[in-house]
Every structure is written in structure tokens, then in C-alpha cells.
Amino acid sequence: MTKAxxxxxxxxxxxxxxxxxxxxxxxxxxxxxxxxxxxxxxLKTKNFHWHISGRHFRDYHLLLDEQSAQILATTDDLAERVRKVGGTTLRSIGHISKLQSIQDNNDDYVPPREMLRELMNDNKKVAAAMRKAHEIVDECKDAASAGLLENFIDETEKRTWFLFEATRQEGANEA
Incomplete structure (x- = not known):
């Protein structure tokens, strides 16, 4: 085995x-x-999916399951893009923990609305990081990574929107 x-x-x-x-x-x-x-x-989205409770349980449970699947689907594309350009990528949970900017939530109980708000804010943070990454790949003339990120930004904004709408108070902003 060769070690770099x-x-x-x-x-x-x-x-x-x-x-x-x-x-x-x-x-x-x-x-x-x-x-x-x-x-x-x-993992945070799945955690909240597994631990959601309350009167909107079914709707939130399904929403978070759908969103977690969408997030997981991005991981292979991102990692393979790194490899396609000649880089290496993550190798372990420890490596992830060193690089992640999204804070874990290990609380025993989080009220449903707070879960959704936290995920909304995390998705906004991810969208902002994707925009920064887009600037970098543009600067490097990497059109393929830019295109991938554009699609992922759109998906992340959609998740943010859905989470925002799910957390609005009944009657808020309604005439």
C-alpha cells in the first residue's frame, strides 16, 4: 500500500x-x-425525523425523511466531483467532524417547531457556503462543479422554504 x-x-x-x-x-x-x-x-435531519412528536407528526416525519434523502443524495456527487478534478475526499466520521460547520444537536428533546427552525437555519447556512464554493470553482474555471452547485443551491433553497412555511404560526401573514 502506498501512502501519500x-x-x-x-x-x-x-x-x-x-x-x-x-x-x-x-x-x-x-x-x-x-x-x-x-x-x-x-444526520441532524434524520435525528429530528426519528424524534419528531406532536400533532403534525406525520407531516413533519415525512417532510424530514424526504429532505434527508435529498441531502444524502448530494454526498456522492460532491465526493465524486472532488475525485474527478484530482483531489481526495473524506475518509471517516472524524474527518467530517473536523470540517463540518453545521452544529450537531444532541439534546434529548427538541420541540418540533424548534427542530424545523434549526434545520431551516442550517440549510440557509449550507446555501451560503455553496455560493462561496461556487465563487471558488468559477475562479478556477471549473464549470462542471459550478453547474452541480447551482442545482444543489436550488434544492437547498427549496428545503429552506418548506421548513420556513412549516414553522409559520397559524394565521401569520394571512389577511
């Missing part, structure tokens, strides 16, 4: 690319941060 020096890619994993090494590093760093946040948001 820290910060370099093992020869067996050195994917050919026309991108300069500095661009590969910038893109990989940005996408790996998003990947870590995707895993953190996925």
Missing part, C-alpha cells in the same frame, strides 16, 4: 486533470467542506 505525504495524492489516486494543482486544492477544500456539512445536516 500529507497534502498530496497517492500516485494510484492521482486522477489526470487539466486543472492546475492550486485549483485542485481550492476546489477540493471547498467541496469537502460542503460534503462534511451535507453529512452533518443529513
Amino acid at each position: 505525504k500529507s497534502g498530496s495524492v497517492a500516485p494510484e489516486l492521482d486522477t489526470p486533470t487539466d486543472l492546475p494543482p492550486q485549483s485542485v486544492e481550492k476546489i477540493s477544500t471547498a467541496l469537502n467542506g460542503l460534503l462534511a456539512d451535507s453529512f452533518a445536516l443529513y
Whole structure:
């Protein structure tokens, strides 16, 4: 087994690319941060899905299951994009915890509305991070990563919108 020096890619994993090494590093760093946040948001969404309670249980339970599946679906695309440009990606839960910016929630009980609000804010944070990553991949002339991120930003904004609407108080903003 060949072991690469820290910060370099093992020869067996050195994917050919026309991108300069500095661009590969910038893109990989940005996408790996998003990947870590995707895993953190996925697990938090599943946690809340498993522990939701109350009169809107069924609706919220199904909403969070749908959203967690959508978040998980982004992880393979993000990781494979890192590999396609010649970088390496996450290898463990420990690696995720070092890179994630989404805070875990280990509380024994969180009221349903607070769960949805927390997820809404986390999704907003992810969308903002995706926009920053988009700037980086644009700067590096990586159109494929930019296109991927554009779709993921749209999906993240939709999740944010749905969570916002689910947390509105009855009668709020209604004539």
C-alpha cells in the first residue's frame, strides 16, 4: 500500500486533470467542506425525523425523511466531483467532524417547531457556503462543479422554504 505525504495524492489516486494543482486544492477544500456539512445536516435531519412528536407528526416525519434523502443524495456527487478534478475526499466520521460547520444537536428533546427552525437555519447556512464554493470553482474555471452547485443551491433553497412555511404560526401573514 502506498501512502501519500500529507497534502498530496497517492500516485494510484492521482486522477489526470487539466486543472492546475492550486485549483485542485481550492476546489477540493471547498467541496469537502460542503460534503462534511451535507453529512452533518443529513444526520441532524434524520435525528429530528426519528424524534419528531406532536400533532403534525406525520407531516413533519415525512417532510424530514424526504429532505434527508435529498441531502444524502448530494454526498456522492460532491465526493465524486472532488475525485474527478484530482483531489481526495473524506475518509471517516472524524474527518467530517473536523470540517463540518453545521452544529450537531444532541439534546434529548427538541420541540418540533424548534427542530424545523434549526434545520431551516442550517440549510440557509449550507446555501451560503455553496455560493462561496461556487465563487471558488468559477475562479478556477471549473464549470462542471459550478453547474452541480447551482442545482444543489436550488434544492437547498427549496428545503429552506418548506421548513420556513412549516414553522409559520397559524394565521401569520394571512389577511
